[in-house]
Amino acid sequence: VKQKIAALKNDEKFISFEFFPPKTEAGFRNLYARLQRMLALNPLFVTVTWGAGGSTSEKSLDLAATCQKELGLTTILHLTCTNTNKEIIDKALARAKENGISNILALRGDPPRAEEYWTPNCDFNYAVDLVRYIKEQYGDYFCVGVAGYPEGHVDGLDNTLQDPQKDLPYLLEKVEAGADFIITQLFYDVDKFISYENLLRSVPQLKEIALIPGLMPVTTFKVFTRATRLSHATIPSDILTKFERIGADDDQVKELGVQVLTNIISTINQRTEGRIKGYHFYTLNLEKAVASVVEHSSVLLPILNATASNPARDNDDAIA
Ligand code: FAD
Numbered sequence: 001v002k003q004k005i006a007a008l009k010n011d012e013k014f015i016s017f018e019f020f021p022p023k024t025e026a027g028f029r030n031l032y033a034r035l036q037r038m039l040a041l042n043p044l045f046v047t048v049t050w051g052a053g054g055s056t057s058e059k060s061l062d063l064a065a066t067c068q069k070e071l072g073l074t075t076i077l078h079l080t081c082t083n084t085n086k087e088i089i090d091k092a093l094a095r096a097k098e099n100g101i102s103n104i105l106a107l108r109g110d111p112p113r114a115e116e117y118w119t120p121n122c123d124f125n126y127a128v129d130l131v132r133y134i135k136e137q138y139g140d141y142f143c144v145g146v147a148g149y150p151e152g153h154v155d156g157l158d159n160t161l162q163d164p165q166k167d168l169p170y171l172l173e174k175v176e177a178g179a180d181f182i183i184t185q186l187f188y189d190v191d192k193f194i195s196y197e198n199l200l201r202s203v204p205q206l207k208e209i210a211l212i213p214g215l216m217p218v219t220t221f222k223v224f225t226r227a228t229r230l231s232h233a234t235i236p237s238d239i240l241t242k243f244e245r246i247g248a249d250d251d252q253v254k255e256l257g258v259q260v261l262t263n264i265i266s267t268i269n270q271r272t273e274g275r276i277k278g279y280h281f282y283t284l285n286l287e288k289a290v291a292s293v294v295e296h297s298s299v300l301l302p303i304l305n306a307t308a309s310n311p312a313r314d315n316d317d318a319i320a
Pocket of ligand 1: 050051052053078080107110126127147148154168184214
């Protein structure tokens, strides 16, 4: 992934997609068909999520292998390192390599829901431990990415400690341990992302690293408010007011969602003077919402035009 980003021409942009492994065989088949169509959007890479504690390990590995080997997509496997054991991690890394996957998003993971306090285990306490472990075990075979939080990371429910400045030394630690790129938590407050980019670029070791903003298209008002609550993302009041006014009308919500995201993308593109090369979409395994954003974004449209065909899309029903 690092090489692919470095190989982009000066003003060339990219998009990338996150998928989660469906629970059922039928869901897997639906997603496979959707993925084939989404190739037409020309993503630079796709990522596959990892269930907390390795709960989806088999399905995540199957989906990642399918993306990499069968669909020929550059694939990043997410991997979490706490609330799990080394065996699961070793197996995941070995199987990733066997299947030609050479990119890992190294994450800490969250504590089990029932636990009130975070008690790290002895092998891996933080994502940096996983970055180090991958580098120790595999040298430079894996290109490693890590997570960044434009509004600051929150542990548990106490968002009073949410402060990107607080996370900065630990982000730097992850990069110094060998991380090659950063994908951010989703956000809707573009000013917060711009400040975050400035904050990172003020650190010499983070000046050049690929910072990839994470964006979640808006499908329904309910999903939107739930996703922002879970990820502790602020919704700027002007955006919230607009959504609240039309909350029950899904078509209007989608339309407004496209406007909000295309505005975020063009603002980032302008205010970071082109330093941001690509945009990562949390697709929720949906196709149309992402495609609409790309089609309506003057920054991203050239990516779409660069592809040969633009096949029909399905109805974007949720995948089980
Ligand atoms: P870390 O980088 O370890 O940071 C966690 C917290 O600890 C931060 O507050 C940091 O400031 C602090 N910290 C770090 N090092 C130290 C230290 N040495 N001393 C004290 N404090 C320290 N979760 C999943 O379960 N599966 C997924 O597939 C998944 N994908 C994700 C993808 C992206 C792009 C993002 C942004 C998040 C994803 N998550 C996923 C969620 C992630 O696991 C949680 O946000 C988790 O709480 C933190 O992970 P991290 O890798 O950022 O942790």
